[in-house]
Amino acid sequence: MRMNKLALAMMLLAGASGVSTAMAAEPAAADPAVNTVIQPEAAASAVSQPDQQPASSEAPAVTETREPSQQPDDSVATTSSNPASVEQPSVATAPEASAAPASQEAATSAPVQAQPESNQPSPAANPPAEAAPVAEKSEPQPAVTDRDATQKTAQTPADEALFTPEQEARIGELAKDYLLKHPELLIEVDQKLQKIQYDEQMKAMTTAAIQHQDELLNDKTVPAIGPEDAKVAVIGFFDYQCSVCARQAPIIQSLMKNNSQVRFIFKEWPIFGYRWKPSFQAAETGLRIWQQKGGDAYMKYHNALFASGHVEGALTQKDVTKAASAAGAGKLKSSDMLGTLSRTDILAKNTGFQGTPAMIVMPLSGATAETVTVFPGGAMEEMLQAAINKALGSAGN
Known part of the structure; x- marks a missing residue:
């Protein structure tokens, strides 16, 4: 028991x-x-x-x-x-x-997620059902960097239109209405465009003058008045039928008087010869006088023709003969001047000139864009003198 x-x-x-x-x-x-x-x-x-x-x-x-x-x-x-x-x-x-x-x-x-090494109490054994989705949402997302944004922008089509056809049409209408109300803007735009074109043209002609400076300065078949050791030259392209050239002749005479240290080169360029034959006759006579009678006789002939006032088709063979006689060159040997006139024509076109008068002021050696001045047309005496002074100052250094 x-x-x-x-x-x-x-x-x-x-x-x-x-x-x-x-x-x-x-x-x-x-x-x-x-x-x-x-x-x-x-x-x-x-x-x-x-x-x-x-x-x-x-x-x-x-x-x-x-x-x-x-x-x-x-x-x-x-x-x-x-x-x-x-x-x-x-x-x-x-x-x-x-x-x-x-x-x-x-x-x-x-x-x-419990860690056995930790001394802290473990979390609940049975977490709520929605905990997993929340955990998934809380996962860190990759940050968008500037590089990603740049790559995304680079993938955008470059030719994507900024405006729809309707917007472009509306913009055109607004611009047209504004210009019709303010037509003076068209003049301003045209002037700005002409200045841009002129600056580009001047730059191109200056570059061409530097490239062809030997032909411009050292052709012995064309008249050159002034000292052989001159540092600066004034080169002029002209036609005896050119009215602007006739007005420019007294300016050249004044410059020659005031700048005895400068060499003046006369490029006979009879651009009106295809229309008026005396242009060729006057140019050929002038070259013969230079080659046979020298610089003084040439200058008398040159100034006498322009002093006649017979330009724009009014010049005659009689005017040419009279000017030659006044220069003391009544009897000249017949010689072909076509080669010299042809070279001058090519040189003027290569320089970028399209008519007369055209002038270049440049040092006889070491010409640069800063020391060369081009005048594709008539110029006041003050402008030409400034160009001479600029070239002389540079040449003196």
Whole structure:
């Protein structure tokens, strides 16, 4: 009878211990640290019972702490009621073995993001269902850099129209209406365009004059008045039928008087010869006088023809003969001047001149764009003198 009571007490004790262990297992599943604390206490309570044998009857209760989260509550009571069903080593002799599985169970029941090295409590075992989508939304997105924006802009078609056809038509109407109300703008635009074209033309002719300076300065078949060692030359292209050239002749005479150190070169260019034959006759006579009678006779002939006032088709062969006689060159040898006139024509066109008069002021050596001045037409005496001074100052340095 005593044995039966003792066995009954042990069974009751084992059942109570199993229930307490199951109750402790529920929070332990959520917190491995709590589970680890409970196991030694359970082992100590099992050892502290005087009437219990150090058998494995208490071991199932401690070992089964890994299973409550996987089995229904009634499986705990059934297992704990049969202490002899499984033989396990004593909790007192192997506490570490029982703690390791418990820790493994806690790691299994904890969320994936839990870190076992941390001493902080693990997060909830069962997070809300919407947590995953929120986590996905909170993932950092790649930042848009300036380089990405530049590449995106570069991919835009370059020929994409800025305005629709309707917008372009409307813009055209507005511009037309504005110009009709302000026609003076057209004059301003035209003047600006002419200045741009003129500047480009002057630059091109200056460059051409530098390129052809040897032909401009050193042709011995054309009249050249002034010292041989002159530093600056004034080169003039003219036709005796040209009215502007006739008005320019007195200006040249004044410049020659005031600039004895400058060399003046006269390029006979009879551009009206195709229309009026005396232009050719006057040019050929002038070249013959230069070659046969020299510079003084040539200048008398040259000034006498322009002084007659017979220009724009009014010049005659009689005027040519009279001027030659006044220069002391009544009898001249017949010589062909066509080669010289042809070279002058080509040179004028290569320089960019399109008519007479045309003049160039430049140093006889070392000409540059800063020291050369081109006049594609008539020029006042002050303008020509300024060009001479500029070339002289540069040549003097």
